[in-house]
Amino acid sequence: MEPDLFTAAAEDRQEKDPSSSPLAVRMRPRTLDEVVGQQHLLKPGSPLRRLVGEASGGPAGPSSVILWGPPGIGKTTLAYVVSKATNKRFVELSAITAGVKEVRAVIEGARRATGGYGKETVLFLDEIHRFSKAQQDSLLPAVENRWVTLIAATTENPYFSVISPLLSRSLLLTLESLTDDDLRGLLRRALTDERGLGAAVTLPEDAEEHLLRIAGGDARRALTALEAAAGAALSKQEAEISLLTLEETVDRAAVTYDRDGDQHYDVASALIKSIRGSDVDAALHYLARMIEAGEDPRFIARRLMISASEDIGLADPTALPTAVAAAQAVALIGFPEAALTLSHATIALALAPKSNAATLAISAAREDVRKGLAGPVPAHLRDGHYKGAAKLGHARGYVYPHDVPGGIAAQQYAPDAVRDKHYYRPTRYGAEARYADVVDRVRERLGRTAAEDGADRA
Template sequence: MEPDLFTAAAEERQEKDPAGSPLAVRMRPRTLDEVVGQQHLLKPGSPLRRLVGESGGGPAGPSSVILWGPPGTGKTTLAYVVSKATNKRFVELSAITAGVKEVRAVIDGARRATGGFGKETVLFLDEIHRFSKAQQDSLLPAVENRWVTLIAATTENPYFSVISPLLSRSLLLTLEPLTDDDLRGLLKRALTDERGLKSAVTLPEDTEAHLLRIAGGDARRALTALEAAAGAALDKGETEIGLQTLEETVDRAAVKYDRDGDQHYDVASALIKSIRGSDVDAALHYLARMIEAGEDPRFIARRLMISASEDIGLADPNALPIAVAAAQAVAMIGFPEAALTLSHATIALALAPKSNAATTAIGAALEDVRKGLAGPVPPHLRDGHYKGAAKLGHAQGYVYPHDLAEGIAEQQYAPDAIKDREYYEPTRHGAEARYADAVEWTRKHLGRRRS
């Protein structure tokens, strides 16, 4: 497949006929000052500003940049701004469709443009993490010889997905998800700007709130939905984008959900209670509502980890590892892919056998400690590794369980005040039946009888 090239000629056509371009393209910033969000990268004297020559001495630093961040946070935009600010050709490739052949073709074209026209090239390579090691190796000569200014984008941790030689020659910039305020400012600009909708329509507060929810921090998605909804409103002779018009346009119903209000807690509670009740379909419904409302996926993952211990415990010992793995994956990939991981974990937890024995056990133990039921540690369990311990009777008479055939010794472990307490009361659900047998056997061999 031929590389997708955004050349100077294409730029010129879009500038002459902006109405023929999508709103997201028309609103693409032309300077760093127009970039939405990413203020940590845009401070005076920052590496990014030095790269475009704002330090006063022309472009500085490495000729390769790696942009790491979630979709829709401005990676393509920043690459485009760098090319405009430095008056260089802008060529875009996607690692999904391009290979070494296409990369070499761009590099050869860049060398010809530099030699024949004195025009340097910015090569924007999207999703570089999809390139193999060999494919990434093919970029090194162009970076080392500065035949191109390489700007590579990735949604995955570059320390794992980009080869070390390329990473060491690059300026790594981490992009943060856009906030609602960032997107709100972008929408306002798009509604009124001459490059945008030129005040042809207005955006009521409820419609804006839903648009922000479905955008999910993605500027491109927000502008695409706004353009479609504005067109639909104008087609109906309306100058205000109503919520119903937006819903019809994006085919997505508004979710009545305030992340800072009561429903935040109500829906989260309903998710956990549906998992506890083993209703997998209800659990998925509440999970979907939280996702659609723009809930932080890390918050959802934390709730699932708690549920794995609180409501499942040893009835399914795999529940907690699944929930922890989901939380780790969510932190690495973010939305929209994180929805798949959260669904995976929610289904596993909802269908797992249930036990709250671990919850009630620690609750009962804590209650006794808070009542003052503690007492001194039995002398034979105390530390005996220091001089004089034996004279105090510490560690004397302790029986080492590994010396016994059954691996368990009949001796007292708990303080006198609670030596007959039995906190853990296992169920016979799922895998916990094995633990129920184990606790019955161990209590018997410890010489303890049920109180």
């Protein structure tokens, strides 16, 4: 059976009736010169040009390419263009729905196509970061033996999400977000090109600018919105896509946020760093982006609880209870009302005085433990309740603090190796200023020596 029969039939159908495909598909570039953006990858002599045989020496080079970048910037398009330019079969799989069985079937089909028809295959694997290590391992024989030209796409950092053997055998190309000028050129081409809207409607400047804003750098989103707005305008027998028509068609901006990709972590990181920096407005912006993108409110609440201890601590002892209460409320009420609770907590944390003393304290203590600075628990602190403890001298000489005036018993608590360590170094911010005075008095009563900074952090 002809291995690319269905692909060929689909392309033939699209050529005969372009309107049968979405605008984003119809405007898919056919050559590298039609690709929007990514000029750093399209220079003469670039690895991508060599891959399609446009440079001297032909297409020799890596048989695996990894395309890394945010959604909607042309990863699928580049894979398709490579297959067209090299006259190879184009087979697309998504790691969301495909498994090892499907991958092996494509590889076996590629081997038959090469042997039976002399037709090589481009395998485009979208979202490769969703494949497990074992699933990615199944690709290695095909890459090493050049049974397919593998082009894998990912929105995740490939150094973390792609196995080393596959990464070392691949050409890694980092794609950049599309600029407004890139999208503007694409929209104007789609409006006039016969493959697109064929000059059936026009797009005034105010509507174009709004379309660029809601696209958020995503070419597919921009073309989809344009197609919907054009259809609405034509149904009203209007030759122009007015701003009102565009706003009615696309009733709210699609947020640039990928719940499962890098942007998920980037926006969450920006939220916490804005809280840490006390910029309440920036924090609310990132919170809104997460909410509008459909983020799990429990994830947001967990991040806020961490922030309360990591960045505020005892500078405002109410911060953690506020964050915990918010998390409990979110679990009980859910969206949409949970947005109010998350806003409440975010504002409180952003405007609270900041201290990372608790964070530094436990980090320093854990570091010393890792270095082996532990030692035996002092005998007078050991458990003395079990039979035979007295013979071992456990709990002997322990002074019960409640029996001492002031409630502080001057005895050694820490092991010898760290007895003079001062892990907790309170700031003078907010309520922690009171703790700074208290800890100094307590250490003095305990007879703790004032350790030098170098000794504390050794």
